Amino acid sequence: MKLEREEILSAIYHCVKCKLCSISSFHPTEEWLPLCPSGRFYGYQAFYAPGRLEIFREILEGELSEPTEGLLNAVYACTLCGACYEKCKQITSVEIRLPELFEELRGVLVNKGWFLDTHRKIAEKIKETRNAYGEKDKYKYEYEAKSLYGTDVLYYIGCTARYRVPEIADSMLQIFDKLGIKYQVMEDEWCCGSVLLRTGQVEDAKVLMEHNIEEIKRSGAKTVVFTCPGCLKTFEKDYPDMAVELVHSTQLLTRLGNMKVKRLGMEVAYHDPCHLGRDLGIYEEPRAVLKEVADVKAMKREREQAWCCGSGGGVKSAYGEFALWSAGERIKEAKGAGVEAIVSACPFCKRNLREAAENEGMKVYDVVELVNRSLEG
Ligand code: SF4
Numbered sequence: 001m002k003l004e005r006e007e008i009l010s011a012i013y014h015c016v017k018c019k020l021c022s023i024s025s026f027h028p029t030e031e032w033l034p035l036c037p038s039g040r041f042y043g044y045q046a047f048y049a050p051g052r053l054e055i056f057r058e059i060l061e062g063e064l065s066e067p068t069e070g071l072l073n074a075v076y077a078c079t080l081c082g083a084c085y086e087k088c089k090q091i092t093s094v095e096i097r098l099p100e101l102f103e104e105l106r107g108v109l110v111n112k113g114w115f116l117d118t119h120r121k122i123a124e125k126i127k128e129t130r131n132a133y134g135e136k137d138k139y140k141y142e143y144e145a146k147s148l149y150g151t152d153v154l155y156y157i158g159c160t161a162r163y164r165v166p167e168i169a170d171s172m173l174q175i176f177d178k179l180g181i182k183y184q185v186m187e188d189e190w191c192c193g194s195v196l197l198r199t200g201q202v203e204d205a206k207v208l209m210e211h212n213i214e215e216i217k218r219s220g221a222k223t224v225v226f227t228c229p230g231c232l233k234t235f236e237k238d239y240p241d242m243a244v245e246l247v248h249s250t251q252l253l254t255r256l257g258n259m260k261v262k263r264l265g266m267e268v269a270y271h272d273p274c275h276l277g278r279d280l281g282i283y284e285e286p287r288a289v290l291k292e293v294a295d296v297k298a299m300k301r302e303r304e305q306a307w308c309c310g311s312g313g314g315v316k317s318a319y320g321e322f323a324l325w326s327a328g329e330r331i332k333e334a335k336g337a338g339v340e341a342i343v344s345a346c347p348f349c350k351r352n353l354r355e356a357a358e359n360e361g362m363k364v365y366d367v368v369e370l371v372n373r374s375l376e377g
């Protein structure tokens with residue numbers, strides 16, 4: 001465990017079970033919108049943040065000793081979106097680090113051998129292929145990536161942009177070329193380990209981290225660029241300091257300033273990815289970049305109170321129906337804002353939102369796709 005038992009119990013006892021962390025706004029006349037996707041979808045107390053804390057307490061104090069299906073579902077059907085943490089902090093001024101505690105809880109369960117088969121299978125796929133999807137081929141995107149080591153900027157692509165949403169990797173690579181930025185990709189990129197760390201399989205992640213650290217050192221890069229906030233968060237918070245700069249694509253693009261983009265004449269809504277916004281505090285840069293190319297309209301739940309797309313924390317693989325429902329709720333919200341497209345800055349968000357938007361008349365993009373499209377040349 002990263003946290004001490006007493007530290008965990010103290011945090012748990014600071015929760016007064018008010019459940020206010022499950023509501024996004026307390027407007028006196030308008031409807032109160034939900035904030036916790038798992039609680040809203042499943043409806044039981046155990047699926048809200050205070051319920052999960054109570055389960056953790058009961059496990060630590062020896063009151064729960066059987067891995068029932070209900071218990072496993074309550075623990076693992078949480079996207080670790082962090083909305084509860086932000087809301088609780090805002091209301092109580094006490095920092096109960098909820099997603100961190102829920103990850104600890106999963107680690108405790110895994111140590112007891114109480115995990116989901118789906119998550120175990122992902123770990124096996126990673127062991128075999130070094131990517132979370134068990135893909136045997138090296139890359140799935142079209143654009144020819146340069147793996148010549150020696151340039152300052154390295155693009156860490158990540159499993160989802162490589163194998164499930166390759167248009168994001170393609171767009172980023174084309175942006176580098178269009179802007180004349182010399183870049184490299186890793187000769188042998190392995191999964192960052194995020195899915196293992198989020199599902200409590202901490203030991204299995206270590207070998208991946210060691211490999212990626214060595215490869216990045218070998219590359220000589222000074223800046224590592226990510227289009228995946230999940231990978232970026234993992235490198236920032238879980239990897240030891242590598243003395244290299246870690247930046248999200250939207251941070252890099254903001255820094256470049258005048259990119260000579262042409263406006264696309266679109267009205268869009270920006271969806272904050274949980275790992276980018278709540279975990280890393282990056283709210284402004286994606287909006288600033290997007291405003292350069294499109295008209296950005298607000299949705300009702302944004303920034304710290306953004307509604308999660310539903311795919312994080314191992315939920316997409318294990319609880320597909322819940323994940324898709326959560327994304328569908330976001331698509332409805334974007335429709336309510338009267339836009340033609342919802343734009344995120346995360347391959348995982350794009351994948352899930354796109355699936356939910358099928359037949360809904362709502363387009364789904366990543367910020368880098370629109371920037372690439374709007375760059376002259
Ligand atoms: S986590 Fe915070 S807001 Fe949520 S029930 Fe506990 S004290 Fe209330």
Ligand code: SF4
Pocket residue numbers: 035036037038039047048049052077078079080081082083084085098099308
């Ligand atoms: S992390 Fe997200 S899904 Fe999990 S309890 Fe908190 S608000 Fe609900």
